[in-house]
Amino acid sequence: MDPKLLAFLKSPDSYPHNPEGVSHIQTHISHVFLVPPYVYKFKKSVDFGFLDYSSLAKRKEFCHREVELNRRLSNDIYLGVVSVSKEGDSFQISDEVLQTDSVVEYAVKMKQLPDEYFLHSYLEKGTLKKSHLNRVVDKLADFYNTQQPDEQVLQYGEIESIKVNTDENFEQTKGFVGETIDDNMYRGIQSFTNQYFEHRSELFERRIAQRRIVDGHGDLHLEHIHITPEKVQIYDCIEFNDRFRYGDLAVDLAFLAMDLDFNNRWQEERYFIDEMSKKLDDPDLLEIIDFYKCYRAYVKGKVKSLQSGEEEVPQVDREKAAQKASQYFDLSLRYALLGSKPxxxxxxxxxxxxxxxxxxxxxxxxxxxxxxxxxxxxxxxxxxxxxxxxxxxxxxxxxxxxxxxxxxxxxxxxxxxxxxxxxxxxxxxxxxxxxxxxxxxxxxxxxxxxxxxxxxxxxxxxxxxxxxxxxxxxxxxxxxxxxxxxxxxxxxxxxxxxxxxxxxxxxxxxxxxxxxxxxxxxxxxxxxxxxx
The missing domain is CATH 3.40.50.300 (P-loop containing nucleotide triphosphate hydrolases)
Known part of the structure; x- marks a missing residue:
């Protein structure tokens, strides 16, 4: 991002509602500005192959896509797409999607949600209850059960399609062997993944026949689930690549299940997946979930590895990202070698x-x-x-x-x-x-x-x-x-x-x-x- 634009966005005076302060958060693909009661999310000009925000037109397109897709599971968080224009040396934020040449960036405008109601907050406070998980189960079961996947979506349950993602993960993490993942781990997880495809092909075929392949959320983490007494909202789904959202409902659920395991909440994870299996009338979910948790933990390790190499991210944050990457790769290995049951x-x-x-x-x-x-x-x-x-x-x-x-x-x-x-x-x-x-x-x-x-x-x-x-x-x-x-x-x-x-x-x-x-x-x- 242009340093001048970044400085502009860090100033409270830049926003139409005059917030008291601005908090800036970076991921490997976004700049996020917390300006209560709103959040502005800008996409970085990056191209990772699986994600391409390299042009202004593409960033605009994916901003609109993000709003559209996320309204499926969160009906009032996403307020719309905004524009940032530049006249001379000054910038201006507009709540309209401007079409002029003066536009230098687009962003997604969202409501800021109270921290206390995020699923990870319940975990940290020790107040997570089965009733919370039951409400998430109901929300997701309705989401999956109302879908009628067509052939375009169903093809993403085929081994050839899944293997595109797993092969890509291994290729993109080769450079981190010896840094965030060691060679034995890399080889072990890769061997498990490919052997699972070979020896369990009938399971993947059965999932397609039962129409368990959906247009899911794609990034179902603890911090993306908000549970107030009134409603459950799930936001921040994958918009940048359909193939990361299309897939077995098990691969969607695996992110949340993996997150619970990562936080050493193994019993809660087993309860959640058991209840999802019952609600969806899907006994095979219990059989395939560890494979997909292995995949999801590896993806998280990859993402954190990428963050650890970003020069514009502060050194202390890069080191933390590298440490987290290693922890996620360890978890992926555990699923590959031992599964997740005691x-x-x-x-x-x-x-x-x-x-x-x-x-x-x-x-x-x-x-x-x-x-x-x-x-x-x-x-x-x-x-x-x-x-x-x-x-x-x-x-x-x-x-x-x-x-x-x-x-x-x-x-x-x-x-x-x-x-x-x-x-x-x-x-x-x-x-x-x-x-x-x-x-x-x-x-x-x-x-x-x-x-x-x-x-x-x-x-x-x-x-x-x-x-x-x-x-x-x-x-x-x-x-x-x-x-x-x-x-x-x-x-x-x-x-x-x-x-x-x-x-x-x-x-x-x-x-x-x-x-x-x-x-x-x-x-x-x-x-x-x-x-x-």
Whole structure:
């Protein structure tokens, strides 16, 4: 934007209603000026391929399109399109759409909504209720159910059309690999996406046959939903590209569902999607929603990545955008590898095989609580976690009774987390078959998905790792090289666990390669489970 025009728009004196002040907000595609009781939204002169505001004529066109489309779900927010003209060195805002050569910019004029009624405000205040979500469900169900999609819209449910968007996302984020997303994540999400298309084609075909493809909102975020006692209004839909608005109603709902997950409101998300499924008489929604949440989280990561590279955005905001981008990519990866329902991930394996390294990685990547048998055992005994237990105390620490108490505590951690609707990671040897079977029985009673990840490594690699521990001060495990033979002989491989609940991974390779292999294995399992 012209710096002189920007300065003009930042001045309260520039607006016809003489507001007390002006607040300026930037996104990667817009300049937004809050001038109570109104909002003026200007489109940036940008061309990202999927979005083209590069000419004044196009910005005018899309301003009108924005007003028209958003009035479908918000009947009195969008007041119309306004013009900014320039005569000499002075600018002037007009509520009319002027056609003269003096016009230098167009904007959408809106009512400013009270912050307290936005859906994200209810979340932040801890006042979100099921009744709020029920009203959103009713609003959206009416919106989708009244549509009669024609062939032009229905084609956007075909895999070829969806793949245009997903391929474009991966192409446009290549340059951010190593910055906001790492290479393993990029490859893992891409593999999941393409494998899902290949193995679940019948699901996409069924969605088209059931006419679940709609002209939706396209950007259904928490901050775009406003709930007062009188009405629900949903605004700021996608106007710049029809293919981002046309699609499965599940891809529309996935943005809001993903937002709830991002804010760690997993139970509310599940309630919302369950209610939408019932209201729409759409059981397949529950089956396909994680695929589309993966897509939506990736889109959000892409958008934040683009913001992080905008030179005109202040450095501090660019850094925040980069951090947010990484968080959204992490969430996308979680959907790709684990889905969004609660799961118990159990990292097991012999001493020195690297199970704790893997467990910590998933703990940090997905923000899932991790519970370590070594930590629990030492904590119960009142011992220093970072120091090796003295030899004279180890016999008491590793008795059968102490082991039973340790694993019982792990079961209690599972029960607590699953009861709260959260996933959980266990980090323990699980060398005893009877202990594994006890845990599996309890997981069956809880009706919870679970996966054992067995870490394996060659003996020489394990011995080298154990020897290295001798000079380290922050190792919680007491196992050292001298204990190898004894512990190896105690370890019983998990041959009783079926393939659907067990992945074995070799860790005697670089950590990044091990993680990549595990990502691909988990993505394959996730796709297989979605088809059961």
């Amino acid at each position: 799961i118990v991930l159990i990292f097991m394996g012999g001493v020195g095989t690297g199970k704790t390294t893997l467990a910590k990685h998933f703990e940090q990547k997905f923000n899932i609580d991790r519970f370590s048998s070594d930590r629990i055992r030492k904590s119960m005994a009142g011992l220093d976690l970072q120091k090796r237990t003295p030899a004279e105390q180890r016999d008491k620490l590793y008795t059968q009774l102490m082991s039973e108490q340790t694993y019982q505590t792990l079961i209690e951690k599972i029960e607590k987390c699953i009861g709260e609707g959260k996933s959980v990671i266990l980090d323990a040897t699980f060398s005893n078959r009877a202990v594994r079977e006890k845990v599996i029985r309890r997981l069956g009673e809880l009706e919870t998905d679970y996966l054992f990840v067995e870490a394996k490594a060659a003996e020489d690699v394990v011995k080298s790792r154990l020897k290295q521990r001798e000079g380290e001060d922050d190792v919680v495990s007491d196992a050292r090289l001298e204990d190898f033979e004894t512990l190896k002989n105690r370890y019983s491989p998990p041959s009783e666990i079926g393939d659907e609940n067990l992945i074995s991974v070799q860790t005697d390779q670089p950590v990044e390669q091990t993680i990549r292999t595990l990502y691909f294995e988990l993505a394959d399992r996730n796709i297989s489970n979605s088809n059961r």
